[in-house]
Every structure is written in structure tokens, then in C-alpha cells.
Amino acid sequence: MKLYVYEHCPFCIRARMIFGLKKVPHELNVIMEGDAETPTRMVGRKVVPILQKEEGVYMPESMDIVHYVDQLDGAPVIKGECDPLIDAWCKDNTRTVFNLAIPRFTRADFKELSTPAAREAYTQREIKAFGDLEALMANSQTYIDTLVDELGKIEAYLRARNAIGITDFYLFPVLNSLTIVKDFPYPDALSGYLEHVATSCHVPLFTDKAL
Ligand SMILES: N[C@@H](CCC(=O)N[C@@H](CS)C(=O)NCC(=O)O)C(=O)O
Incomplete structure (x- = not known):
């Protein structure tokens, strides 16, 4: 495949x-x-x-x-619905995460942006979706403060380090986007959760590309 x-x-x-x-x-x-x-x-x-x-x-x-x-191995594990608290948290906070992540994504070292034309196409796509990316960059501290508060609401979930389930397929991709933000003040619960899921699912964090 x-x-x-x-x-x-x-x-x-x-x-x-x-x-x-x-x-x-x-x-x-x-x-x-x-x-x-x-x-x-x-x-x-x-x-x-x-x-x-x-x-x-x-x-x-x-x-x-x-x-x-x-389901390919006949033993599906991703069942049920996303935890409602986490689902609501993602709906409330994804925009703030993206306000931080998107302008940085447009500048970062990703393979899909490795030609000037590709980077320009992506930047224009995000300007269309998010508006002034420089303004978002300039507002970073406000978004960081908001998210540090908001992360408190899901601290118990982040700390639990459950076996990977459906909720993580909604939450982790959002939180992983935050790892492109250099010096984000990760609460312990968040860094532990990111490591736990990244290791269990063999997916990279963006910390080595953060800016
Ligand atoms: N509902 C889709 C959404 C996928 C999606 O929005 N992907 C974005 C990339 S992050 C995309 O392809 N955007 C269109 C584009 O590249 O022009 C899914 O869950 O796979």
C-alpha cells in the first residue's frame, strides 16, 4: 500500500x-x-x-x-466515539492551535514545500484560509497564553496515558501541530502525552523543525 x-x-x-x-x-x-x-x-x-x-x-x-x-488484521482497536470532552476541546481550540501553527508551517522545512513554487502555492492557500499570516505570528503570545489555560481542561486525559484509542486520532494531530511552535511552554502532561502517542504510533513530532 x-x-x-x-x-x-x-x-x-x-x-x-x-x-x-x-x-x-x-x-x-x-x-x-x-x-x-x-x-x-x-x-x-x-x-x-x-x-x-x-x-x-x-x-x-x-x-x-x-x-x-x-481492520486489515481482523482485530480492529479504533472503535466507538471520541471522548465528548476531548471532542469539544478540539472544536473550541483547533483554530487557536492553527493560528500558531499555520504561519510557521508556511516557513518550515517540509518536503512538500521544498521548491519555491510549492512554498508559494502553500502560503497563498493559507493566506486565503487564515488571512494575514504575519499578524498571526505577531499575536503568538496571546494564542500561547490562551492554550496554556485551555490545556488545563484536558490535563487528566493527557496524564492518563491510556492505550491508544479513537480519541487520540482526533486529539493528537491537533496537539502535534503545536510542536512546530518553538519554545511553546509545554505543561508536563502535554509533553508526556505527545511522546506517548508519537512513540506508540511511530509518527514524528515537529520539534526538530520548530520556529
Ligand atoms: N476530511 C479530510 C480533510 C483533509 C484535508 O483537509 N486535507 C488538507 C491538507 S491538511 C488538504 O488536502 N487541503 C487541500 C489542498 O491541499 O489544497 C480528511 O479527514 O482526510
């Missing part, structure tokens, strides 16, 4: 988590930002992640990919 991703994309991190958790062999391919042709040929639109199940058979949608890969 082949998985097509952008390295920075939280939905792609979600798809990568199940491959790591279940130790399913696959080929990871990074599509360049600005390359609309490749994903459109596969699934009819510009989107990632995309799973190539076999030659010419493609599946988009990160949670569909998670459930598909999870």
Missing part, C-alpha cells in the same frame, strides 16, 4: 498513526504543495491524505483510512 501525504498535514498524521500503531508496511509518498494534478487524478480533487490500496484503487478521508487499515 502507498500513503500520499503532506508532512505538515494533521489529517495525514492521523492516517500515519494507524500504520505505525498496527505496524503495517507501506510506502509513504509526499505530494508537493501546488501539485493538484496528482491527487485529482487519484480521487478527483486536491486533497491529502490518500491511500492507494492497490494499483488504481484509492481512498481519501483520514478516518476512513484509519478504519480500513485497522
